[in-house]
Amino acid sequence: MFVQDKWLRPYGGDVIAIVFVYYLLRSFLNIASNKLAFAALAVGFMIELAQYFNIVQLLQIQHIKWLRILIGNSFSWADLLCYVLGYLLIRYVIPQRYK
Known part of the structure; x- marks a missing residue:
C-alpha cells in the first residue's frame, strides 16, 4: 500500500x-526443518491455486477484507517462482543455528 516499487512489494x-509461514509453523510444530520448509511451500502453492480458481468469489467472502487480503485475488506464475525462492532461502541460505 505504501511501497510503490517494481521488485520489493510484488x-x-x-x-x-514463505519464510514467515515456515517460522509460524516451526513455532507450533516439532518437525524436521526440511519437512516444515516443504509444508510452507505447499501452503504458498495452495493459496496461489485458490487464487487461480477465484476462491474469494466462489465462497462469496469478498466483504471480509482481512481474508480477501490474506488469500489475494490474482494468480501469478511469478508468485510460484518467488515461493520456490523462499523455500530455497529456508533450506540453503538461512544459517542452521536459526533453524
Missing part, C-alpha cells in the same frame, strides 16, 4: 511470506 513479499 516479489520480495512473496519470498518473505
Whole structure:
C-alpha cells in the first residue's frame, strides 16, 4: 500500500511470506526443518491455486477484507517462482543455528 516499487512489494513479499509461514509453523510444530520448509511451500502453492480458481468469489467472502487480503485475488506464475525462492532461502541460505 505504501511501497510503490517494481521488485520489493510484488516479489520480495512473496519470498518473505514463505519464510514467515515456515517460522509460524516451526513455532507450533516439532518437525524436521526440511519437512516444515516443504509444508510452507505447499501452503504458498495452495493459496496461489485458490487464487487461480477465484476462491474469494466462489465462497462469496469478498466483504471480509482481512481474508480477501490474506488469500489475494490474482494468480501469478511469478508468485510460484518467488515461493520456490523462499523455500530455497529456508533450506540453503538461512544459517542452521536459526533453524
